[in-house]
Amino acid sequence: MGIYRFTSSAHSFMDHLPLPDRASFPLLATNPELVWLDNAATTQKPRVVLDAERRFYEESNANVHRGGHRLGHAATEAYEAARKTVARFINARPEEIVFTRGATEAINLVAYSWGGSQLKAGDEVLLSTLEHHANIVPWQLVAQRTGAVIKPIPLQEDGQIDMTAFCTLLGPRTRMVAVSQMSNALGVCPPLAQLIAAARSVNALVLVDGAQGVAHQSVDVSALGADFYVFSGHKVFGPTGIGVLWGRTEILDAMPPWQGGGEMIERVSFDGTTFAPAPRRFEAGTPAFAQTVGLAAALDWLAAQDRIAIAQHETALYQQLAEGIRYLDGVRIVGTAPEKGPIASLVFGRAHPYDVAQFLDERDIAVRVGSHCAGPLMQSLGLSQGTLRVSLALYNTQSDIDRLLAALQDTLELLQ
Ligand SMILES: Cc1ncc(COP(=O)(O)O)c(C=O)c1O
Known part of the structure; x- marks a missing residue:
């Protein structure tokens, strides 16, 4: 020693x-x-996060987007205000923010909805070898359904993505590149700007898994140039059970629903159902509204540091x-x-x-x-x-x- x-x-x-x-x-x-x-x-x-959630339950608790009463309106306002806070935190627009249960559910949403509707047999999804299972298994599931092919991007000895190998893998069949902002296992941060620029050159979309990065680096999705960004509230000083999917409006608008239920529809009848626009199209059922208030408190608190x-x-x-x-x-x-x-x-x-x-x-x-x-x-x-x-x-x-x-x-x- x-x-x-x-x-x-x-x-x-x-x-x-x-x-x-x-x-x-x-x-x-x-x-x-x-x-x-x-x-x-x-x-x-x-404490500010715990207080915000407690105060919501004590003072404003009601289901959102439903109530014909003042508490319902107050709860809905708090929920939509949380969406604005998230948007501000990552420099996005509120209509680009979908609330999910976490990063895992956000990636599953993209893989199921975008992947399920866009990927065809032989299309390629490139995933770095650094990825968390949350950014691997949803893609494997959609690959099984569509015949798309998952291609792992190898690493250098120091744990960084091998950019030469990545550029060799990129091609006309590449439809999606999904990478972490920061590896949860090694802490290594892939060179996102380079990866995104290279993916753009073959018209592939990019999903960035910000589950780890968001707590340590400021995020500006408008500058980043990716198409999707995801994170979980509980890894950024917020509550469990709440997470975020950011997507470009034009891409979200073209994606079909992935779960059906209340609040994600425009009109329901047995002759046919029409769906609400994004982001509500992707938020079926009662959302984790108290947790969104806690998440907003966490992000406001972090942004003030x-x-x-x-x-x-x-x-x-x-x-x-x-x-x-x-x-x-x-x-x-x-x-x-x-x-x-x-x-x-x-x-x-x-x-x-x-x-x-x-x-x-x-x-x-x-x-x-x-x-x-x-x-x-x-x-x-x-x-x-x-x-x-x-x-x-x-x-x-x-x-x-x-x-x-x-x-x-x-x-x-x-x-x-
Ligand atoms: C890089 C990364 N992606 C995704 C996830 C999944 O996050 P969650 O379990 O909160 O959905 C994690 C969790 O550890 C992670 O570290």
Whole structure:
């Protein structure tokens, strides 16, 4: 073992940054010993989000788009105001925002509706090898129905997308390129601008999975140039059960409904039914309206923070972690591409990631182990045991990283 000193005093690089602290997050405030490093799975919620949802239930609760009463109007207004907040947050127009249960449902919606109506036998869907299962399996399902072909885009050794291989795969049959903004398993961020420009050159559409990226980078879908962007509320300090699909109006307008029910129709009769325009065409049944209020509170709260300071803080913590790991024998970070978010996947010489995580948990340090819903990625890296993933958020501190590194050192002395 090396002799890195795990002390907070060794790092004073971000003391001046005005960041929200643990006190704003009730779960972290009531568990002062907890080191929450599983942010890629879900983030903790600031009090403003919990308050907004509680206030909605206490003061405005009614079903939306239905009530012939003032509460119903207030609830509908809150729901549609949340759509405007989401639109503002990603620089889109409200009519381009479809509420879904999460990123998974948003991708399923696109694959089922756009894919099911547009893809023909032999058409190609290009997916990076980095993708989460949520951005693989829906495409496999629609490929089975339509005869379309899934083509995986290989990675370089550092975990970045191999752009030469990508350009070779692109061709006249490519109809869709679906890629992550940030890999949930490695933190690697694909070069979206280049990928989108190349996809455009063959008239392919692009779906960007922002499930991880949205919490760490500002998003401007108007500038991005993609056709679809998806994310989940719970990974960006909002509630569970709510997510977002952004799509270009002209594409959403041409897509058929994917679920039928109340509120997605214009007129229903046994002779035939006509459908509401997007986005309501894709929001059948009672939506998660209280959660949209919580999501809007989360996005307004995040937008009011200094996002550049947050990104610097997270990068500094990642560097502190990477530096500390260098002093631990037999520990390696997988995915060393320079374009990275604050996520580190660790592998160990002899210790099993599950055993290490168990030791960390006993020290109140929460990390994730396994394949991180990225089976093809783990297969391509030859990591049958998966990895131990450390994923950071704005409320993590130098002391969190110090504690993790110290606990890893102790653990590995026992296990290796
Ligand atoms: C990159 C990525 N895409 C999609 C998802 C699916 O998100 P959800 O389970 O919230 O729908 C996740 C969840 O971990 C993810 O990390």
